[in-house]
C-alpha cells in the first residue's frame with residue numbers, strides 16, 4: 001500500500017518531475033496534430049483522387065487504342081458483371097490548348113485531352129459532381145452548346161438581319177459557326193482562370209462561350225497533329241490542382257474522328273475503359289481477374305490498374321512522408337525519455353535516505369522498485385493524457401488557430417489556392433492516437449525503469465548513512 | 468533444530484535475541500579492508516534493556532544493523548527466539564524487519580512527504596496490501612493515533628516532520644517503531660541529536676515502555692548518562708565486546 005501512498009505524495013510535491021513530462025506532453029500533442037493533419041490531407045486527397053478516377057481502368061499501351069472496345073466491355077460484363085456498376089469508354093491523349101484573349105493575344109497550355117461520353121462517364125466516379133459553370137453552380141455534364149450563343153456572336157447578329165437568299169448569308173453562317181463552334185468542351189478550372197493573389201474572385205481567360213483551340217496527335221504512320229476548336233461550356237473543378245490544371249474534356253466521337261480513329265458517329269477506337277464497381281467489392285481482385293482474361297485475348301496489350309495503382313507514387317509519397325515524420329517525432333519523445341531518466345535519477349538520489357528507511361521498516365526490493373515505477377507510470381499517464389487532450393484540442397481548433405496566426409502575421413499559413421481546401425483538413429484516427437499515447441507512455445515508463453532499479457538495489461545501511 | 472553454540476555464562480536458552488561470533492569488515496575496492504567487528508557475542512533477554520556503548524567508530528551502529536538484519540555479517544550467527552535469522556531469504560528478512568524489529572535512528576529518518584500520523588502508520592502500510600489496508604484503515608488509524616498520544620504528540624498527527632521539533636520528531640519515530648508491534652526496539656543513539664531536556668524525555672519514554680510493556684530494547688549510545696538507565700551495558704572496543712558492566716547506581 002505504501003507504494004501508492006508515496007507515489008501519490010511524490011506526484012503532489014515534486015513539480016520538477018512534472019516539468020520532465022512536459023516534453024513528452026508536447027511530443028504527444030505534436031504527433032497527434034501532425035498525424036491528424038496528414039491523415040486529413042491524405043484522406044481528402046484519396047477521396048478526390050478516387051472521385052476523379054474510376055475504380056478500375058482498362059487501358060491499352062498504345063495511345064491509339066483499340067476499336068473492339070465493345071467486345072472488351074462485354075468481356076468485362078461476362079467476367080464480373082455482377083460486381084460492376086458501370087463502364088465508360090474514354091479516349092485520353094496529351095495535347096495543346098490555345099485560349100484566345102479579347103485583346104487578340106493567345107495563351108497556350110499543355111493539357112490532357114479526354115474524350116468522353118458524358119452520360120457514361122457520369123456513372124463512373126464522382127465526375128459529375130465536379131462540373132460547374134462560371135459562377136460555381138454545378139451543372140449536368142454535357143457538351144451541348146446553347147443555340148443562342150451562336151446567334152449572339154458578332155456574325156450571328158449580322159446573320160439575323162440578313163435574308164436567306166443574300167449571298168452573305170452562308171458566309172455569315174459559316175463565320176458564326178467558327179466563332180462559336182457547336183462542339184462543347186469542359187475545361188479544367190485552373191486552366192481557364194487566373195487567380196490573382198489577394199483577390200477573392202478568379203478572372204476567366206476562357207469564359208463560357210469562348211472558343212478554344214486544341215491540337216493532339218493523329219493516328220497514322222507519321223507523328224502528326226490534328227487541330228480542332230471547341231466552345232467552352234463548363235468547368236472541371238475537383239480540388240486537385242494537378243487535374244484542374246490539365247484536363248480538357250471533349251466529346252468522344254469528335255475526338256475519335258479528329259484523330260482519325262473513328263467515323264464520328266459511334267464507331268471508333270478508345271484507349272481506356274473506366275469501370276465503376278459496386279460498393280464493397282475488392283477492386284484489386286477484379287483488376288487481377290480482368291488482366292488475366294484480357295491477356296488471354298490479346299497478350300501484352302492491355303493494362304488493368306486500380307485507381308490506387310494509377311496514383312501509386314502520390315499515395316506512397318504521402319505514406320512515406322507520414323512514416324518519416326512519425327519516426328522523427330518518436331525520436332523526440334525518446335529524447336524526452338532521457339530527460340525523465342535524468343530527473344528520476346536525481347529524485348532517487350535525493351530520496352536515498354528515505355529508501356534506506358523504507359527498507360529498514362521492511363519494504364522489499366520489488367516494493368521500492370514499485371514506488372518509482374508507478375511514479376513513472378503515473379507521471380507519464382498525466383503527461384501523455386495532457387498531451388493527448390492538448391493535441392486533440394489543437395486539431396479541433398486548428399483552423400481558428402490558423403486564422404489567428406494569419407491575422408497576427410498578415411500572411412496565409414495555409415494557402416487554399418494550392419489545394420482548394422477552404423480549410424485545413426484533419427482526420428483524427430482513434431487507433432493512431434491510441435498508438436501514439438501508448439507508445440509515449442511506454443517510452444516514459446521505460447525511462448523510469450533504470451532509476452527505479454537503482455533505487456531498489458540500494459543497500460539499506462549505505463542508504464541510511466547517505467548524507 | 469540445530470542448537471546454537473552457546474558461550475558459557477550466557478542465558479542463551481531464554482535469550483530473546485542472541486548473536487554469536489559476529490564478524491564484519493567494510494571493503495573499499497579490492498585491497499582496502501576496514502575490519503569493524505572481530506567476533507562479537509551478544510545476547511538479550513525478553514524484556515531486558517541493554518545499552519551498547521563505545522567510542523565513536525567502534526562499530527556500535529554496525530552491530531545494531533547486523534542484529535536488525537539491515538546488513539549481513541561476514542561470519543557468525545544471529546538467533547531470534549532460538550531460530551536462526553541471519554541466513555533467511557530476502558523476503559523473510561524483509562518480513563522480520565517489518566514485524567520483529569522497530570528501528571529508531573539518531574536523525575529520526577521520518578518521511579518528509581508524510582504527516583506524523585502517516586509516518587507512524589508506515590510499518591502497517593508496508594505490511595498490508597491495498598485491500599487489507601482499506602478494510603482495516605479505521606482501526607489502524609485509531610491505533611496509530613493512540614501511539615502518538617502515548618508519546619505525547621496526540622495533537623500533532625496532521626503535521627509534517629518539518630513542522631516538528633527534534634524531540635517531537637524522535638518521539639514520532641518511536642511511535643512509528645512501536646506501531647508495527649515489534650518484539651524488539653533497536654535504537655541507534657536516539658538522543659544523539661537532541662538537547663539535554665528532549666533527550667531526557669525520549670530516554671524516559673523508552674525506559675517507561677520497557678517497564679510497562681516489557682519491550683525488549685537495545686539502545687546504542689555513547690552518553691553514559693543514557694546508558695546508566697539500562698539494565699545492562701555492553702561496551703564495544705576494538706571490534707570486541709569488552710565488558711558487561713552492571714548498572715551503576717544512579
Ligand SMILES: Nc1ncnc2c1ncn2[C@@H]1O[C@H](COP(=O)(O)OP(=O)(O)O)[C@@H](O)[C@H]1O
Pocket residue numbers: 462493494495501503521522523524525526527528529530
Ligand atoms: N560503508 C563503509 N565503508 C567503510 N567503512 C565504514 C563503512 N561504514 C562504517 N565504516 C567504518 O566502520 C567503523 C564503525 O562504524 P559505526 O558502526 O558507524 O561506528 P559507531 O556507530 O560506533 O560510531 C567506522 O570506523 C566507520 O568508519
Ligand SMILES: [Mg+2]
Pocket residue numbers: 527528529655
Ligand atoms: Mg553510529
